[in-house]
Amino acid sequence: MEPHVQALFDAAKAVQANAHAPYSQFKVGAAVRSTSGRIFAGCNVENAAFPQGACAETGAISAMVAAGERTITAVLTVCDGTELSTCCGGCRQRIREFAAPDTPIYAAGTDGVRAVFTLDELLPASFGPHNLEQK
Numbered sequence: 001m002e003p004h005v006q007a008l009f010d011a012a013k014a015v016q017a018n019a020h021a022p023y024s025q026f027k028v029g030a031a032v033r034s035t036s037g038r039i040f041a042g043c044n045v046e047n048a049a050f051p052q053g054a055c056a057e058t059g060a061i062s063a064m065v066a067a068g069e070r071t072i073t074a075v076l077t078v079c080d081g082t083e084l085s086t087c088c089g090g091c092r093q094r095i096r097e098f099a100a101p102d103t104p105i106y107a108a109g110t111d112g113v114r115a116v117f118t119l120d121e122l123l124p125a126s127f128g129p130h131n132l133e134q135k
């Protein structure tokens with residue numbers, strides 16, 4: 001694995017261990033890299049009131065924004081299980097807010113990266129900030 005991907009994987013896998021997933025038993029860790037090169041991590045946080053649960057990507061993006069950063073240059077998620085698991089639809093839109101069409105999104109299992117997609121491949125013809133620009 002390339003060093004810049006390994007660093008994302010290590011961060012996502014470490015935070016996956018802290019996931020609060022007592023209902024699905026499906027732990028997820030996410031790591032985003034910003035333009036400064038910093039890595040921000042998050043895990044899924046489920047809730048007894050099921051719809052109030054949050055995805056791992058949400059936490060990672062929130063940490064980045066709270067640190068004053070606004071641009072994502074790479075995303076990596078680590079999910080349990082043997083299937084390829086990619087970011088859910090809602091998280092693709094959350095990433096879209098801060099990333100470019102060619103931003104890489106790595107989908108990993110606990111054993112390593114299984115696939116990589118660009119944001120545009122996962123969310124083509126997307127709605128984004130440009131749609132709200134004043135004309």
Ligand code: THU
Pocket residue numbers: 021024026027028043044045046053054055056057086087088091
């Ligand atoms: N989950 C994530 O954290 N990110 C995704 O992109 C897919 C799903 C979480 C939400 C829930 O806690 C568990 O995985 C099962 O859906």
